[in-house]
Amino acid sequence: MASNSYCESCSEEGKPIAAIRFCSDCEERLCKEKNRNDNINESEKLESAVYEEVKNWKNHIIKQINTVVEKLEIDLSNCKKKNLDQVRKDNAKISELYDSVKEKEQELKFLKEHGSNNQLYLKLRKQRKGIKDVVKRVSEMTMSYKRTLLKFEKKAEIDLNSMGSIFEVKEACDIQYKPVKLQQAQVQLVRVESLLTLKKVKTNQLNLSDRLCLSDIAVTADNTLCLCNYDYGVCEIYVYRTYLDDLTYSSTLHLPSEPYGISILTGTDKAVVTLPHKSYVQFINTEHLKLDKTIRVGEGWYGITTTGDYIVVSNTKEIRILKKMGEILGTLQ
Structure with a gap:
């Protein structure tokens, strides 16, 4: 059993180096040196693959440019x-x-x-x-009779300053830790397959107005479902109660303007709604289904999400981070 504690790859080269992990795929014991060398070799291969992908993308862009030039000619x-x-x-x-x-x-x-x-x-x-x-x-x-001139008008949207970027993707390593006794006994862990499919359980008919433009949805901690209707002039949020597979209409909440986005404040009975045509976001008491306070943010904010004591709103150009009391912490453009 003593030989089983050595790295098999190094042992074949006459190097008795202690193994620190067991590979359940190839059923070999590996040392730290082999593990890191594998990572280095993989990085070299990935670099070559990325170079090849960049080269292919370059050729694709050149081919597209040539096609456009031929059409212009x-x-x-x-x-x-x-x-x-x-x-x-x-x-x-x-x-x-x-x-x-x-x-x-x-x-x-x-x-x-x-x-x-x-x-x-x-x-x-x-x-x-x-x-x-x-x-x-x-x-x-x-x-x-008119004098005819041929001119070339450059399209402003074309941007060849960049063809992409290189970025890192972090993935979890397939390392399975076992105590020393389990390594010596060569006990292999059983892989757990990920859930890859979703199955539709039930469909419910909402039976709402014909003037319907659902823009966002949120579910409270007590399983209350809120649907925003952004159709012009409607200004309503529809509230449903959920229990197991049942969806039951509860009430309609009327707002001062068309609601677009909605988010639930975690751990509270409050929701926040964006009103793009108003200069503020609207708080809602989800327990009593009543309008609460407002926070002034300006017009034109559509998306919204919340985390802890913070509210994040967005439009087509920027993202703004606020506290629940309305203090602006920062803006991302």
Whole structure:
């Protein structure tokens, strides 16, 4: 039994080092040196894996950028073709109009040199309406022609200053401590499998108003269920009593504004509700279902949670930490 107290990996190398733990997976005794070396080797492997993941992510980003650039190039080519087609079409109209005017000019010049004044007069009268049409067309074309420029508008939302970050994830080590006698007897601990599935037990119909927008839910220590209705103009919290699998409607609590978030103060009969359209949060006595005091925090606060004597509220830009009496301790942005 004496040899059983040595590290098996070191014993194979001729190093009699005492074992400090028993691995139930490979059924080997390991010393502190082997245990730490395993951690070092694992760190080296994880570094290589993270490098490879960063490299793959870099290639993915480059591929996405190339795809976006190709689309922009296609859009640029299509815009250029469209503009050139329009310019050619306009040039054709101008050429047609020019040829028509030139032809009429030649007719008048010929009559002026070789015809009589009477013939020239009749031709001028005949061309008068045509000249008005030409002037009108030239005016319309002049007003409709625009100078077309192609420009590239950069999208402000794109940010390539960072492609991610490296962070540590702490996980519990699979170390199972046993007294020395148990190690010598090689007693292996039985693994306990984690619960990986959830099963729906029962569904209850609330039978509430059609104007319903449930934004938050909270349960008190005496199993009272509170539901916030954030629908515009409703301003109500619905209260249910729970017992085992039963859910029974108790009452409706009316508030001065639409409630969004609710949190129960641990160890008390108080709940705190955010009213985004008011400048304060509302305390509620959950035992008597009555409105209590208020704390001024300003408008626009939605989320809320509580811990001990502290209240934490949040909006889309910041988180604010307060005491129950309303003193602001700090703000996170």
